[in-house]
Amino acid sequence: TQLLEQSPQFLSIQEGENLTVYCNSSSVFSSLQWYRQEPGEGPVLLVTVVTGGEVKKLKRLTFQFGDARKDSSLHITAAQPGDTGLYLCAGVGSQGNLIFGKGTKLSVKP
Amino acid sequence: DAGVIQSPRHEVTEMGQEVTLRCKPISGHNSLFWYRQTMMRGLELLIYFNNNVPIDDSGMPEDRFSAKMPNASFSTLKIQPSEPRDSAVYFCASTTLSGAGNTIYFGEGSWLTVV
Numbered sequence: 001t002q003l004l005e006q007s008p009q010f011l012s013i014q015e016g017e018n019l020t021v022y023c024n025s026s027s028v029f030s031s032l033q034w035y036r037q038e039p040g041e042g043p044v045l046l047v048t049v050v051t052g053g054e055v056k057k058l059k060r061l062t063f064q065f066g067d068a069r070k071d072s073s074l075h076i077t078a079a080q081p082g083d084t085g086l087y088l089c090a091g092v093g094s095q096g097n098l099i100f101g102k103g104t105k106l107s108v109k110p
Numbered sequence: 111d112a113g114v115i116q117s118p119r120h121e122v123t124e125m126g127q128e129v130t131l132r133c134k135p136i137s138g139h140n141s142l143f144w145y146r147q148t149m150m151r152g153l154e155l156l157i158y159f160n161n162n163v164p165i166d167d168s169g170m171p172e173d174r175f176s177a178k179m180p181n182a183s184f185s186t187l188k189i190q191p192s193e194p195r196d197s198a199v200y201f202c203a204s205t206t207l208s209g210a211g212n213t214i215y216f217g218e219g220s221w222l223t224v225v
Contacts, residue, residue, distance in 0.1 A: 033214075040218070040219075041218055041219075042114075042201050042203070042216025042217055042218055042219055043153070043201075043216050044216070045213050045214065045215075048213070088152075088153065092212075097143070097155055097158055097165075097166060098143070098155070098214055099155070100145075100152060100153040100154075100155075101152065102151075102152035102153075103152055103153075
């Protein structure tokens with residue numbers, strides 16, 4: 001069974017701080033995606049990483065895919081209250097379906 | 111463009127009643143997924159369809175749950191009889207499944223409370 005573990009589960013920080021959340025697995029994934037979910041809405045895709053060692057940047061967000069394609073990280077620089085939400089990583093499983101981690105709930109206080 | 115459309119948005123029902131959740135995927139998408147989200151278990155894949163055919167239903171909790179996709183533009187998830195532990199947010203999502211890195215689009219979810 002392919003599983004994704006995310007850490008930390010909860011994170012509460014002040015505006016302007018930096019943070020990193022992690023997504024780890026013992027399985028290799030062909031690609032990995034990061035989603036953000038706001039209260040009352042469905043998850044929205046932020047980025048897809050495909051190549052081992054790949055780094056992608058989306059404004060203040062930096063995503064990295066591990067060399068072995070088993071893990072990923074999301075780093076946010078100078079967090080803003082608008083970054084508040086549930087961040088989910090998801091790996092593309094062997095049958096093409098998405099397997100989600102349980103998420104990191106981020107709260108950024110002004 | 112219309113996204114994935116789910117109904118109802120909210121439903122409160124009594125234990126033992128039948129619940130039917132509905133989903134209209136994005137036009138042109140050939141894969142549809144049903145997920146359930148709870149605080150304890152996160153987002154769990156219940157079942158997914160490719161070209162209207164169920165591919166993997168191993169996530170369906172038990173026989174009380176059933177899903178159909180009679181055509182490319184409509185799917186239902188039915189719970190009969192419902193139980194309080196079925197209370198969760200149920201998401202439908204769709205995509206064009208063509209390899210790694212597909213973008214999956216989620217609906218806004220159906221919030222189910224079984225009392």
